[in-house]
Amino acid sequence: MKKQTPLIMIGLLLxxxxxxxxxxxxxxxxxxxxxxxxxxxxxxTNALVYDEMLxxxxxxxxxxxxxxxxxxxSNRIFIEYNNKQQIVSxxxxxxxxxxxxxYFATLSYTDYIKDTIQYIGDTIITINSxxxxxxxxxxxSVIKNDQLVFRKVILNYPVHAENNYTYSYSGDKITETxxxxxxxxYYLTEGNLTKVEKLIYNKAGDISKKTEMIFSGYDKxxxxxxxxxxxxxxxxxxxxxxxHNKMVxxxxxxxxxxxxxxxxxxxxxxxxLNSANVPDLFNYRRNSDSRHSR
Numbered sequence: 001m002k003k004q005t006p007l008i009m010i011g012l013l014l015x016x017x018x019x020x021x022x023x024x025x026x027x028x029x030x031x032x033x034x035x036x037x038x039x040x041x042x043x044x045t046n047a048l049v050y051d052e053m054l055x056x057x058x059x060x061x062x063x064x065x066x067x068x069x070x071x072x073x074s075n076r077i078f079i080e081y082n083n084k085q086q087i088v089s090x091x092x093x094x095x096x097x098x099x100x101x102x103y104f105a106t107l108s109y110t111d112y113i114k115d116t117i118q119y120i121g122d123t124i125i126t127i128n129s130x131x132x133x134x135x136x137x138x139x140x141s142v143i144k145n146d147q148l149v150f151r152k153v154i155l156n157y158p159v160h161a162e163n164n165y166t167y168s169y170s171g172d173k174i175t176e177t178x179x180x181x182x183x184x185x186y187y188l189t190e191g192n193l194t195k196v197e198k199l200i201y202n203k204a205g206d207i208s209k210k211t212e213m214i215f216s217g218y219d220k221x222x223x224x225x226x227x228x229x230x231x232x233x234x235x236x237x238x239x240x241x242x243x244h245n246k247m248v249x250x251x252x253x254x255x256x257x258x259x260x261x262x263x264x265x266x267x268x269x270x271x272x273l274n275s276a277n278v279p280d281l282f283n284y285r286r287n288s289d290s291r292h293s294r
Contacts, residue, residue, distance in 0.1 A: 033222055033276045039085065039285045040224050042076045045109060046269050047225070047281040048233030049247070050094050051213070065105040068097060073109040076283070077233070090115045093232055096131045099158055115232050124230040132157035139230065146227035148238070174239075186239060192218045193239035210252040210259050217245035221273055224282045243279050245269045 050067070077092040091114045099105040107130075118125040122142050129136040135156040142150040151165040165183070168175045174186035187195040193215055200209035213236065225237040237243075247267045252259040271279040278284070 033278050033284075033286070035222075035224060035226055037287050038224065039081065039287060040079055040087075040282060041285060042078045042283040043225065043231075043234070044076055044271075044281045045073075045093065045233070046075070047237060047243070047271075047279075048077070048093075049213075049236045050107070050233050051249075052233075052235040064103065065107055067094065068106065068108040070109045072111075074111050075109075077231075079231075086117075086119055087228070087231070088117050090117070090231055094130050099131075117230060126230045126232065128232050130232070141230045143227060143229055148229045151229075188239065190218075191241040192244070193236060196236065207259075208254050212248075212250040212252070214248045214250070215240070215244040215246070216248075218242045219245075219273075221277050221279050224278070224284060243269075243271070243281065245271070 050065075074092060077090045079087055080089045080091070082088045092111045093109070093113050093115070094107045095110045095113045097106040097108050113130055115129070116127040118127070122144065124141045124143065126139045126141070127136050128139070131137060137156055138154040140152040140154075141148060147169065148167050150167070153161075153163050153165065155161045155163075163178050166177050168177075172188040174188070175182060176184040176186065181201070183199055185195075185197040185199075186193060187197075195215070196211075196213040198211040198213070199207050200211075202208040215236070218240070219242060221243050223237060223240050223243050225231065225234045226241055227238055228234050229238040231238075245268060247269070249265045249267075250261050251263045253262050254260075269281075271281045273279055
């Protein structure tokens with residue numbers, strides 16, 4: 001029996017070693033994928049919300065849009081970097097097909113549209129040619145500690161307008177103002193955006209319409225768009241640390257002096273998680289190796 005004791009001890013030590021190694025590998029997988037130590041290469045467009053492209057020219061209307069299907073589209077936007085690892089362009093996304101008036105637009109997906117992104121101090125400038133390549137729309141964003149604090153939106157098509165947006169943070173609520181007038185409220189729960197209220201005013205300055213965007217179905221997977229407000233389509237996702245799989249847009253109008261729902265559009269996002277708990281919405285490279293998430 002004494003001769004077997006060393007063998008038993010070796011076996012137990014081997015089991016403990018293997019268990020610890022597996023635990024360490026799991027910890028590495030879970031901790032290695034963060035926004036700080038990966039390079040995001042592309043994003044599936046079903047993770048993006050393009051409502052923010054149609055910014056209001058004034059406070060008296062809210063435009064609507066329809067997106068045509070494109071069977072040849074790759075369903076991704078692709079991201080390029082400079083030697084400082086700053087995002088300098090995105091390729092792919094939405095392009096204008098027609099806009100008969102200021103209230104409605106028909107859009108389509110394409111692999112050939114390209115946004116240029118520039119950096120001047122604390123300001124990130126996005127030059128977006130989706131509506132007009134000769135006269136692009138420009139957004140200047142100031143982001144501090146992953147929080148959006150200011151945006152200047154310069155619309156050059158279909159009409160010219162310049163609007164300044166500020167963002168005030170109070171607990172789990174963010175208040176947006178445009179040129180000094182409150183235009184939206186953003187509500188967060190456990191670090192994730194759960195509701196947006198976009199406000200529309202009549203000529204008298206009273207709220208006459210409202211659009212709610214409700215995000216739900218968050219899991220614990222990492223959102224690699226966190227803080228990237230300057231990427232076209234990523235504006236709403238950028239508020240959240242995790243990923244949602246459901247979104248509902250509800251439009252309200254004033255009926256008998258009360259806001260009542262007149263339309264509702266639900267949407268579902270399907271994705272799968274890899275071994276590092278990252279959705280296949282994202283294609284990325286770990287900065288320490290050459291592996292990609294597919």
